[in-house]
Amino acid sequence: MSSRYEEAKNASKTDPDRATVLYKQILSENPGMNEAALKEYELALMDLGGIYRDRRQTQELAELITTSRSVMTSFAKAKTAKIVRQLVDLFTTIPDTVDLQISVTKSCVQWAISERRSFLRQNLETRLVALYLQKQSYHEALTLINSLLKELKRLDDKMVLVEVQLLESRVYHALRNIPKARASLTSARTSANSVYCPPLMQANLDMQSGILHSEEKDFKTAFSYFIEALEGYASQDDTDKAVAALKYMLLCKIMLNLADDVHSIITGKVAQRYAGKDVDAMKAVAKAHSNRSLAEFQQSLMEFQDQLIADSFIKSHLQALYNTLLEQNLCRVIEPFSRVEIAHIAKLVGDMSPAKVEDKLSQMILDKVINGVIDRGSQCLIIYEETQKDKGFEAAIETIKKLSTVVDVLYTNQASQLD
Structure with missing residues (x-):
C-alpha cells in the first residue's frame, strides 16, 4: 500500500x-x-x-x-x-x-x-x-417479488430464490395473510433443500417458521423452531437476531402458561450471552403473568416499551395475553356477586376506567363467557345463575335427527323402485 x-x-x-x-x-x-x-x-x-x-x-x-x-x-x-x-x-x-x-x-x-x-x-x-x-410498502414489495420470482425460477438461482421467497412470506405475514405466508415459506424450504443453505439463511427460515406457528397458536412447535434459530444466529454472532429469537422463545413459554420455565431458560449457557434489557422485559412479563396481575403487566409494558411494544410480533401476542388476563381477573372479581356496579368492578380489577370495563364485559357476554346482562340505567352488571340443561331435550333432538335420516333413506329407495 x-x-x-x-x-x-x-x-x-x-x-x-x-x-x-x-x-x-x-x-x-x-x-x-x-x-x-x-x-x-x-x-x-x-x-x-x-x-x-x-x-x-x-x-x-x-x-x-x-x-x-x-x-x-x-x-x-x-x-x-x-x-x-x-x-x-x-x-x-x-x-x-x-x-x-x-x-x-x-x-x-x-x-x-x-x-x-x-x-x-x-x-x-x-x-x-x-x-x-x-x-411497510407492501404493494411495491409484492410487485417486485413477483417479477423476481419469474426470473429466478427461469434461471434456477436457488440461493437468491430462497431469500426472495422468505421475503414474500414475511410480506404476507405483515398483511396477516397467514395461508399465503405459509405457502411461501414452504416454497423457500423446498428450494433450500436442493442446495447448500448457509447457517444464517437456515436460521432465518427457522425464525419465520416459529413466527407462523405462533400465529396458529402452536407455541410448542414454535418454541422448537426458535431454539434452532437462536443456535444459528449465535453461531454467526448475529446478536440482534439472536436476542429476538430468545425473546420469542420466552414468549412461547409465557403463552403456554409455563412462566416458571422462563427462569430456567434465562439462566442457560446460551441465553446468558444475551442478558440485558430485552431479557429483563420478558422476565417482567412472565412474573406478571405468573402473579395474574394486570397492574404488574401494564407496568412492565410501560417500563420496557422499546423492548416489547416496538416489536409488532410480541405486541400482538401480548395484547392477546392481556385480554386473557383481563377476562380471568374480571371472572374472579364478579364471582361473589349477582348484581354489581361496573365502577366497583373497575376499582377491584385495578383502577381501570369504567367505560373500558363495560366494553370488555359486553364482549364477554356476547362470547358467552359471562351469563348476564348490563343494566345501562343503573350501570350495573346483573349475573344470572347457571341453569342446568335438561338432557331430555338433547336426546329428543338427536332422536329426531336420526329418524329424519331414516325417512330420507326410505324415500330415496322408494323413488328408485318407482323409476
Whole structure:
C-alpha cells in the first residue's frame, strides 16, 4: 500500500477530517487496470464509507456510492457486486434512512441494468424488497417479488430464490395473510433443500417458521423452531437476531402458561450471552403473568416499551395475553356477586376506567363467557345463575335427527323402485 493510504488509515482514528481529505485524493485518481491500485482504491472506498457511516453523513455516503460507480466498471463483475452491496449495507446502522436507502438502491439498480450486470441487479432488487417491507410498502414489495420470482425460477438461482421467497412470506405475514405466508415459506424450504443453505439463511427460515406457528397458536412447535434459530444466529454472532429469537422463545413459554420455565431458560449457557434489557422485559412479563396481575403487566409494558411494544410480533401476542388476563381477573372479581356496579368492578380489577370495563364485559357476554346482562340505567352488571340443561331435550333432538335420516333413506329407495 502507498504511504498516502497508510497515512489516511492512521489519521482515520485520530483526525477523521484529515483522513477524509486523503481518501478523497486517492479516489480522485483513476486506478486503471493496475491490480495494486485497484486494491488500494477498494480499501480507500470502504474506509471512507465507514467514516461517513460513523459520522452519520448520509448524503455524503450516498454521493460516494454514486460517484464511485464509474470507476468500478474496471472491476470484475463479482467484485463490483460485492463492493456495491457493502457500501449500501453501511446505511443499515444509521437510523431513519429507509427512504434514502430506497433511493440509492433504485439508482444502483438502474446502473446495474445499464451495465447489464444481472446478478448485481437481482441482489439489489432483493435488498429493495426488504427495504419496502421495512417501510411497510407492501404493494411495491409484492410487485417486485413477483417479477423476481419469474426470473429466478427461469434461471434456477436457488440461493437468491430462497431469500426472495422468505421475503414474500414475511410480506404476507405483515398483511396477516397467514395461508399465503405459509405457502411461501414452504416454497423457500423446498428450494433450500436442493442446495447448500448457509447457517444464517437456515436460521432465518427457522425464525419465520416459529413466527407462523405462533400465529396458529402452536407455541410448542414454535418454541422448537426458535431454539434452532437462536443456535444459528449465535453461531454467526448475529446478536440482534439472536436476542429476538430468545425473546420469542420466552414468549412461547409465557403463552403456554409455563412462566416458571422462563427462569430456567434465562439462566442457560446460551441465553446468558444475551442478558440485558430485552431479557429483563420478558422476565417482567412472565412474573406478571405468573402473579395474574394486570397492574404488574401494564407496568412492565410501560417500563420496557422499546423492548416489547416496538416489536409488532410480541405486541400482538401480548395484547392477546392481556385480554386473557383481563377476562380471568374480571371472572374472579364478579364471582361473589349477582348484581354489581361496573365502577366497583373497575376499582377491584385495578383502577381501570369504567367505560373500558363495560366494553370488555359486553364482549364477554356476547362470547358467552359471562351469563348476564348490563343494566345501562343503573350501570350495573346483573349475573344470572347457571341453569342446568335438561338432557331430555338433547336426546329428543338427536332422536329426531336420526329418524329424519331414516325417512330420507326410505324415500330415496322408494323413488328408485318407482323409476
